[in-house]
Amino acid sequence: MAALPIGTQSLWYHGTSRSAAAAIWRGGFRRDAGGGWGHWYGVGVYVSDRCADAAEWAYNHGSDGVVIVCRLAPGVRLDAFSQPDPAHLAALCRRYGPAILGKHPWKILPANKHLSRRDWAALYAYHVHHPDNHIGTNTPREPWFTTMNRIRSAIARCTGGGLYRTHGDDPHHPTSCEAVIFDPAQVIPVRMHRIITGPNHGVSMGPALNTTDMVESPPPGTARERQAWDALLVLQDHRAWNHREVGLAIAAVAAYGDELSAAPANGPSWYNPWDSILSELAATLIHCGRRFTSQRLLSRLHAVLSPHPVAFQRRVWQALYASAQEHSEGSTAKAGGRNWSEFRSHIHHRLRSLSPKESAP
Structure with a gap:
């Protein structure tokens, strides 16, 4: 389960409302900013390397939809969870036994053992695609909520940054991907664009918004x-x-x-x-x-x-x-x-x- 190479995607796109975009531009992405978080693969900032995806997300907010062009902080790594890795899971089972694939893998680990970032990512992919787990990450009542939440926290502590998956079902963009970043401080806004509606109800990213009344975007890394x-x-x-x-x-x-x-x-x-x-x-x-x-x-x-x-x-x-x-x-x-x-x-x-x-x- 390879990590996404650094610098492969220099820009990412995030779709949101105009009011949320203004707050993000002034104060950055924050966990305490309200209820505008994505929940499909856990609470975090959802971005795509295709502006069309972000425009579709922004279109959910109607005429107030805004696409934020972002870059990730230096050093952020994204681990794949498009599909479970059978070889990696088999290696984990040999080391710790089949119970490591259960809902409480942290209870199986000996006191002197640690899982790496990629180990946790492999377990996350396994549970995301488990046939009995219908993405149980939204509320504590969901049966998989605790498991997904604990594994996600472990990935964040292991300096993983986040997870990504490729659009395998899109023949026109087979290698494009979307990602969820668990630490919002690692997502840096660069500029904002309003969305425009084209023929046949198509949505795309429009011209950049005037942000002169907002704070300056962070400079590129030295x-x-x-x-x-x-x-x-x-x-x-x-x-x-x-x-x-x-x-x-x-x-x-x-x-x-x-x-x-x-x-x-x-x-x-x-x-x-x-x-x-x-x-x-x-x-x-x-x-x-x-x-x-x-x-x-x-x-x-x-x-x-x-x-x-x-x-x-x-x-x-x-x-x-x-x-x-x-x-x-x-x-x-x-x-x-x-x-x-x-x-x-x-x-x-x-x-x-x-x-x-x-x-x-």
Whole structure:
């Protein structure tokens, strides 16, 4: 179940109403924006690489329909769920037993084992296409709601970003695809278009709307930003801790931080690429060190971070603390064989040691 190559689709299209589009342009896609979310494959932002699809979605809002042209944040990966992957599912069954395909796969995993992003995506595809599951993701009363929701949350935590499927039933566009992105902050609006109705009730994307009264769209990513995300993606492909790749990724993120400190990124108030990449770095470091004890992982992290400035070290440790907090809230106290409360305590002591010392009077 291959991930969609980065950069294959530079632009995506999202259909919505004019009022929702104005709110998105001012504040970005947000989970707390109201009830305008798609639910077919789980709550998220639904986009297509064909503007005609988005125009059809926008047409549901009548004359107020708007198509938003979007791009995805650097580093976002989309895993396929067009059809279940029998080979991948068979491998999961050999590793964990047939019960891994049940409605509670997280209960089957041993305490010291983790599923990868692609493992969760394979399970999601299996449950989406299960003959007894009529897309049970809309309400808690649906029998598959808990299963789909937990797997979707696991994909988001594993830095997956979202899922995509191809339009296999469209002979004119066999390779085009649509996607659902679970983290709305990873979808960045670029411009807006109204829709126009053509002959035979056809709908298409019309001219761009005037957005001079709205905030400026985020600028394209810089070369150092792309290098930092590329280094993180390489690191995520390793199944174990690779000291050289970890060092390269941290160095690339630090270089991007230096660039931002010299010239802060322009754009809307909600556009914060630095926090986004630090959060991704922290989650990736914890995932790569999942086989280490807490003490050994902290020792490795100290070794790779110590050559960098103290201010950068402090930001990374803060991101690691936040990531550990998310792990502890989303699972049991010792999920994955790690005591997250103790792990956060060690990070807290590390942060205190990096805090500026007050000089004696």
